[in-house]
Amino acid sequence: MRAIVSIHSYRGGTGKSNTVANVAALLAQRGRRVGVADTDIQSPGIHTIFGLRETDISRSLNDYLWGNCPVRDAAYDVTPAPCAAGGGKVFLLPASIRAGDIVRILQDGYDVSLLNTGFTELSAALSLDYLLIDTHPGLSEETLLSIAISDRLVVLLRPDEQDYQGTSVTLKVAERLAVPSLGLMVNKAPGTILNDKLRASLETNYGHPVWAMAPHSDALMLVGSARLFGLEAPNDPVTRAWQALADRLETP
Amino acid sequence: MRWRPVLLTVGGGALYGICNHVLGAISLPGSAVITVRPQILFPQLVGLLGGPWAGLLAGGFGNLLGDILNGHGGTYWNWCIANGMLGGMTGWLRFRAGQTISTIAAFSRFFLALLGIHTIALLFACTTHFAIFSGTTLRETLLDWCLPAILSNVLLTFLLLPAVLLVLKYLQPTLEVGLGLLMLYVLVGCMVAAGVTGAAALTWTMGNASELRAVDAETLVRLRERVTLDLFRITGAAALLLVVVGFFASLRIAYAILTPIRSIMKAVDGLRRGEPWRRETLDPVASRQDELGTMARLLQDMGDQVRDRETELTRQLEVLRREADSKEVHRRVAEIAESDYFKSLQAQAAELRRKRHESR
Numbered sequence: 138m139r140a141i142v143s144i145h146s147y148r149g150g151t152g153k154s155n156t157v158a159n160v161a162a163l164l165a166q167r168g169r170r171v172g173v174a175d176t177d178i179q180s181p182g183i184h185t186i187f188g189l190r191e192t193d194i195s196r197s198l199n200d201y202l203w204g205n206c207p208v209r210d211a212a213y214d215v216t217p218a219p220c221a222a223g224g225g226k227v228f229l230l231p232a233s234i235r236a237g238d239i240v241r242i243l244q245d246g247y248d249v250s251l252l253n254t255g256f257t258e259l260s261a262a263l264s265l266d267y268l269l270i271d272t273h274p275g276l277s278e279e280t281l282l283s284i285a286i287s288d289r290l291v292v293l294l295r296p297d298e299q300d301y302q303g304t305s306v307t308l309k310v311a312e313r314l315a316v317p318s319l320g321l322m323v324n325k326a327p328g329t330i331l332n333d334k335l336r337a338s339l340e341t342n343y344g345h346p347v348w349a350m351a352p353h354s355d356a357l358m359l360v361g362s363a364r365l366f367g368l369e370a371p372n373d374p375v376t377r378a379w380q381a382l383a384d385r386l387e388t389p
Numbered sequence: 390m391r392w393r394p395v396l397l398t399v400g401g402g403a404l405y406g407i408c409n410h411v412l413g414a415i416s417l418p419g420s421a422v423i424t425v426r427p428q429i430l431f432p433q434l435v436g437l438l439g440g441p442w443a444g445l446l447a448g449g450f451g452n453l454l455g456d457i458l459n460g461h462g463g464t465y466w467n468w469c470i471a472n473g474m475l476g477g478m479t480g481w482l483r484f485r486a487g488q489t490i491s492t493i494a495a496f497s498r499f500f501l502a503l504l505g506i507h508t509i510a511l512l513f514a515c516t517t518h519f520a521i522f523s524g525t526t527l528r529e530t531l532l533d534w535c536l537p538a539i540l541s542n543v544l545l546t547f548l549l550l551p552a553v554l555l556v557l558k559y560l561q562p563t564l565e566v567g568l569g570l571l572m573l574y575v576l577v578g579c580m581v582a583a584g585v586t587g588a589a590a591l592t593w594t595m596g597n598a599s600e601l602r603a604v605d606a607e608t609l610v611r612l613r614e615r616v617t618l619d620l621f622r623i624t625g626a627a628a629l630l631l632v633v634v635g636f637f638a639s640l641r642i643a644y645a646i647l648t649p650i651r652s653i654m655k656a657v658d659g660l661r662r663g664e665p666w667r668r669e670t671l672d673p674v675a676s677r678q679d680e681l682g683t684m685a686r687l688l689q690d691m692g693d694q695v696r697d698r699e700t701e702l703t704r705q706l707e708v709l710r711r712e713a714d715s716k717e718v719h720r721r722v723a724e725i726a727e728s729d730y731f732k733s734l735q736a737q738a739a740e741l742r743r744k745r746h747e748s749r
């Protein structure tokens with residue numbers, strides 16, 4: 138195991154799921170064994186990017202949390218064909234998409250500490266190099282736990298005034314939880330020289346490095362969350378930003 | 390580096406003298422007075438690369454060496470001085486480190502200056518020759534001797550030197566220089582072609598015209614020399630005149646094309662460096678109806694967008710600066726940090742990470 142990495146954004150719709158899925162695929166393309174956990178139990182979505190349909194999912198993270206099955210049984214091999222050659226693997230631990238399951242989790246809650254045990258077991262059972270966690274927006278208990286157990290936290294934000302405060306809160310909370318490595322990724326960055334300005338400003342105001350900057354991409358927007366854009370468009374600037382993030386995760 | 394001018398002087402001067410001896414003076418067919426001396430490039434190149442002194446010495450002593458080898462000794466010292474003048478004055482145009490010709494203005498200035506230098510040097514040689522050695526009238530000296538020599542040397546220089554300078558990378562193949570080269574070669578080429586066809590026609594006519602059968606051979610040769618000389622003087626002078634006019638014409642054309650391109654380049658560069666956006670600097674180009682106009686209008690749109698995004702970003706960054714460390718942030722962090730769950734998490738976090746790392 139190299140690292141558990143949480144990818145978080147204070148608000149939803151920032152591009153978190155796409156970032157997690159594609160960085161996982163790009164790491165697998167480099168021969169890594171990568172686990173992806175969807176802890177956004179209230180609004181799961183990352184499975185579609187890997188092409189997993191609702192009917193394919195018989196067991197989910199929910200089942201593990203309710204004690205219905207060992208965590209290994211809720212993980213699916215979703216290794217994309219182009220990544221298999223070098224021995225890379227991607228395993229997805231999806232959250233349940235069934236409306237009833239979501240309601241039940243919302244109403245009854247669950248033992249958050251089980252997440253930690255589950256991640257440890259899963260990493261061992263699948264000999265993972267990385268476990269990437271697609272967190273729930275905001276700073277709920279399970280998100281705090283994900284951050285607390287992570288070796289690395291990537292905070293994703295857009296250059297938008299609505300993101301600045303939440304990002305600051307997240308970073309300060311992560312500092313208090315003593316996450317060993319903290320960094321930012323900007324999605325839908327303005328591009329050109331404005332990027333340099335933005336990067337400098339973020340780094341001085343937050344006191345943490347900007348690891349990657351992705352511009353808005355019409356091509357990615359059209360793909361939506363239906364496929365792994367990073368494997369389809371290796372030269373798109375967004376893919377290059379994901380590669381930069383993968384590079385960053387690979388450096389200890 | 391200090392040896393370079395010395396080597397240039399000795400090497401260039403020696404080559405010049407030896408070529409003067411070996412090649413002598415190649416005459417144009419049909420006229421003994423019109424000589425072709427490609428070696429004239431040597432003193433000029435020494436001047437351009439080594440400076441005035443190197444050019445002066447290479448020209449003067451190179452010519453003296455040739456005269457000695459040809460058995461004239463120092464008799465024609467005035468020609469040595471004239472050759473020294475050619476090399477020395479060309480030295481004023483010397484290429485300093487990193488210096489190149491990249492604009493049509495520099496290109497024109499350079500070749501017009503060479504024309505002037507050749508003229509001065511040869512006028513000096515011919516008039517002193519007339520004053521010291523006499524022999525012919527001043528008029529004959531100037532028209533039958535000096536003028537053809539100037540034309541021959543200058544045209545040869547114009548044809549050969551650009552190629553050498555391109556190889557040595559002193560001429561930069563910019564659009565402007567390309568235009569100048571095109572003009573130079575087309576005009577000089579046309580006139581050389583006119584001269585050569587004229588001479589060929591003359592040879593043919595003189596060999597075949599029945600009217601000339603009765604004329605004796607010696608007269609025919611003299612007549613032919615006379616006509617060839619006139620032909621050369623007329624086409625040569627016309628070529629030079631056209632080239633001079635051509636320089637000004639291409640200067641105008643170059644500016645007509647390049648001024649809009651330059652202002653577009655300047656605007657792009659300003660955008661790249663984040664200078665304040667001034668779209669009106671492109672208005673003159675944008676009002677053109679051609680491709681350059683379209684390009685300028687597209688660029689104005691782009692500049693507007695970049696400016697808008699920059700204004701927006703500047704506003705955003707002001708918010709960021711305010712929010713990143715605001716009271717509200719600290720309040721929310723404190724709120725989270727106060728909860729029992731957070732406190733226990735905080736206590737366990739390091740332990741959880743450590744355990745996991747041990748268990749792998």
Ligand SMILES: Nc1ncnc2c1ncn2[C@@H]1O[C@H](COP(=O)(O)OP(=O)(O)O)[C@@H](O)[C@H]1O
Pocket residue numbers: 146148149150151152153154155156182324325351352353354355357358360361362375
């Ligand atoms: N850089 C981008 N350019 C264009 N569209 C993007 C970009 N990043 C994300 N998107 C789109 O935004 C939508 C939300 O992305 P998603 O990854 O689901 O965000 P989150 O998980 O943070 O809610 C998706 O349709 C995705 O294709």
Ligand SMILES: [Mg+2]
Pocket residue numbers: 150153154155177181182183271
């Ligand atoms: Mg998501």
